[in-house]
Amino acid sequence: MKIAIVAPSPVPFMIGGAEKLWWGILDYINHETPHDAELIKLPSPERSFPDLIASYRYFSELDLSHFDRVISTKYPAWMVAHHDHVCYLQHKLRGLYDTYHFCGHSTELPELPSAFAPLLQLLDSPPDRALLTALFNQTQKLLQEYPEHFDFPGPLTRAIIHQLDGIALQPGSIHLFGAISDNVRKRSDYFPEGCPVYVRHHPSDLEGIYTGEYRFIFTASRLDEPKRLDMLIRAFRNTDVDVSLLIAGTGPQEQALKSLADDDPRIRFIGYVNDSELVNYYANALFVPFIPYDEDYGLITIEAMQAGKAVLTTTDSGGVHEMVQHGVTGLSVAPEESALADAITTLVNDYENTLRMGQCAQQHIQHVSWEDTLTPILAPPARPMPGGRRLNLVVVSTFPAWPPTGGGQARLFSLYRQVARHHDVTLLCLGSEQGQRQLEPGLVEICVPYTAQQHRYSGRLHQIYNLDFTDILTADSNLLNTDFLNQLERLAHDADLMICSHPFLHSSIRAVWSGPMAYDAQDVELDVKAAICAGAPGTEHWLDKVRHIEQRCLQDSRWVVACSHHDILRLQALYTPIPAAHAVAPNGVDILGTSFHDCRQRSHHRAQLGLDPQQEVVLFMGSWHGPNIEAAHLLVELARQRPRLQFWLMGSLCSHPELQALPDNVKPLGLLPAAAKDTVMSAASIALNPMISGSGTNLKMLDYAAAGLDIITTPFGNRGLDFAQDTEVSIVDIEDFGAALDQLSQLSVEQRIARQQRARQRAAETFDWSVCARPLLELIEATA
Structure with missing residues (x-):
């Protein structure tokens, strides 16, 4: 894009925070993005009201149509008319707004001569750019004839500037509103009522800052x-x-x-x-x-x-x-x-x-950067929902969505990436590091660290039970995480809806928010935690706590969305009644972003990696999650029974202490970056899904199918997905996985390619994320 940063030049000239902001924006766009920007400034004296009005008029007549986008931050520059205008607001003329009360004048207009009637009628009219010429002409005429009525500051000059700003900052004239601080966002009369306003703390242009002594x-x-x-x-x-x-x-x-x-x-x-x-x-x-x-x-x-x-x-x-x-x-x-x-x-x-x-x-303040500040400003205009308004959604999670390395992260990122095409979504997540990033246009992630106290408490329980209870503990301990609650309270100011991803942060939401809430049930938490605890002594109390948390979250929600019909039925059985409004938004896959490789291509890729192209390579991937660890143990046992096959483990489960002593034919690959993961997915020949517990659906199945891997799964691993037996995947009990491996190797290349293509086609038609997100979008928009 060709971008104009339009700004006033103070008379007399001085350098302040506004100038530093404009220079920072200009430098970042021109040096760090594919866009081109120019800073356009007009002299803007404020020594008198006639000077100020003249500046407003100059900017209103400025033609910047040769630029693709205009960015303004301050009066009177925002008077520029442009089809794609972003206002990242620093402040209005404070002496006529938030500090006007110090001047001692009333806000009510006094009795004025009859000659002021046309001007008063213009000031009483709804803001409309068509009024500008008459408004400027009437003001200039009356200034010459009745200068004594134009105290500056004063009620008449205040009313004129308010009307001019109202015309400039109409929602139809500005496609995106931002503010440099929450303090600015909250000021009275700064923004049109009901318009969403994003807040970004911008960095300084001061270079070379360091920490020295303390003198x-x-x-x-x-x-x-x-x-x-x-x-x-x-x-x-x-x-x-x-x-x-x-x-x-x-x-x-x-x-x-x-x-x-x-x-x-x-x-x-x-x-x-x-x-x-x-x-x-x-x-x-x-x-x-x-x-x-x-x-x-x-x-x-x-x-x-x-x-x-x-x-x-x-x-x-x-x-x-x-x-x-x-x-x-x-x-x-x-x-x-x-x-x-x-x-x-x-x-x-x-x-x-x-x-x-x-x-x-x-x-x-590590998250404060020009990239973070300007990503929403440089994003293409977002699409409004029918009726013209984008909802402001806040989704809270006990883990970050980015990078989406695990199944839960992939669902959180991919599902709300689709939602963000229609509504503004902020993901507020607990994690290891403080940070804020624009993931996509309309999709922002704010990460707040767990507190030291939360880490200590979780660590003590891990020593007692040898189990990770971190997410369960957040139901109570996060009420003491002031950073998280402060962020949540700030986001609540503009929120139309809060969505709880997993139930454990329900209490945090209700600590600051009394508005509508919904529940994105990534799984049935009671069942997941029961499988992890597996009857471990002393864990009954914690399962009772999970039951109470999940029930309270469900029954306080306007609606619930789950990964599968099985999960909906299970939630109904456990917690009747659940919200009347509920739907299934299944786990999905990014079909267009996943390369397909048939079994001939896979043999070629193995040869390129120095492997025997004819040897079958069997893959299982998963995160450090109880059901995945359980499945990995089953795969290891299968590897011992099939020593001539090569088995690969991929994902964070490889770091689990129970998966360190492995047979020679089991290779732990660990958590890989995207490029390395793609290499693995293109070289393996068969993917296993030996899942026998858990909840929700298995995203790995969709990744396997989209990539073109032959798949062997348990019936439980196919729940909510319904891939067809034999024609798309092999569905067998866990004790029959060895036989299923033997049967696959006996199929012809043509038969295997046909299975692979049909499985990918099913994934594309039913489980592309754009399809999966539709039920969730319907629930969100029904709430509005």
Whole structure:
């Protein structure tokens, strides 16, 4: 795409957070994407209302039709009319919006001369671009004749700018709304009512940030009243800490602030600093105080955290408070001198804890990147549902969807990838690392780590039972995972529906959300856990807990979707009644993304790998999951009975301690990257599915069929899939797998290829993910 980033150029010119954002967007698009971008700026003075109106008019008349997409972030640049316009909003003219109350004027229009009647009628009209010419002309005419009525700020100028912004930011004029912080998203009158707004914390364009020593307190900002440096200086003077406070920056309050600090030798004003100097000051700070009033975002916060420094802020600092977790990544205290003085003293005296918070801060913002910020901005426009509105869906899971290496991950990613073509989906997952990524247009994954306490508790139980109870424990322990709950609460602001993938995070959802909830039952959890426990002493309590969790989740849900009709019937038998609205969205396969190789091609691939092309290679793949481990033991026993065959194990099950002492003809391949997995799937000749327990359906069966492998499965392994006996796959009891292997080897090449082709055709017609997702989409849209 050819992209225009359109922005105002301040008069007089200065560099602030807005400029850094535009430069960062421009640089990333031109150097890291296939798109081309240009930054287009018009001089935009705000010294008077006539200046401001003139700027609004200039932008409204700007023709950028030679670009494929326009990106705006700030008034009055968003007045540009374009068929593909994204607004990633920084802030509106705050003096006429969220800080207007400080000016002391009413929001109600006063009595005005009769000449104002046409203008008032335009201001009362619904926002429409057709009004612009008349609105500008009337305003200019009345400004000349009645300048005394145009106080700036004042009720009339406020009403005019609100109407202009309303026209520019109509849902039909902007195809995607974003905000630089949740603080901006929540401000009154910033966005059209009911429009979804995504939030992305963007990075700084400051390069070379590093962590150095911890020698002084450092802050940097424009020396202006809203930054409240006077309060910081007074608070600092009330401490007796033996450390310097360094203040970088220039601005209108410079002399007043220097006078306030004049007799305290610990306070130093270092004036303007360039980027390399700024990086060094951050690197060697003990912590960074930043206490503005209701800041839109606060790049200083991101820069300080990136340097591994704790941040001190106040509870009314807006976007800064949003990023600082009190006691974890810094301190956020009441906007009072005494509270700030106590916090400064604590941060200086509790040196080790301050360093620890700085390290946590650095980890906390690792997901903030230009890629993460711009992926939704650069995505093609998403398709709305019938009626024009995309729903905002939040799906919670005890594991990440990406990368989709296991069956559960593959279902979570692939199913909601299809849903995201029609609705906006955020996957909020527990995992090992903090992170956020745009997986597809409309599909975002946010990963929050399990807490140290959760790991300790799970570890203790593993020592007692030699079983993994991590997901069961999240039903209670996750209520203490404040990072996860804070993310969930933030997402709940815009959610139309919460979907629980597995039942264990139901309690977390209900801790922050009272709206509609649904249940994506990937399996029957009670049956899965019963198979894992297999009568182990002392596990009855945990199975009772699973029964209670699963029942509560089901009965609190608007609808339930399962992997198979068998699972629906089993849930009904266990937990009558289940939701009246229920459907089957079976496990599927990405047919177009899976290469088909018949048995002739497979022999050739084995030869290329240096293997005997005539030797059958038997494959079983699975994750570290109880039923898969059980099946792998059966395969190992089969390998001992067939020493002349080569057996391959693939997946995370290879790391299981019970699968380390293997026969010579069993090769553990482990968890492989996609390219290596494709190589294995193209060289093996026969795939086994010796499953005798578990729930849901076996995704591996569909992967096997799509790739063209000959398949031998138990009847249980074919549940919910219904591949045809003999003509598509071999369905035999576990004790007959050896005989089935012998029978396959006796078939002609033509007979085997015919079976392989029919199995793939069945998978394509019935189990491509686009087909599997339809029942889920119907349930989602019925909820709306």
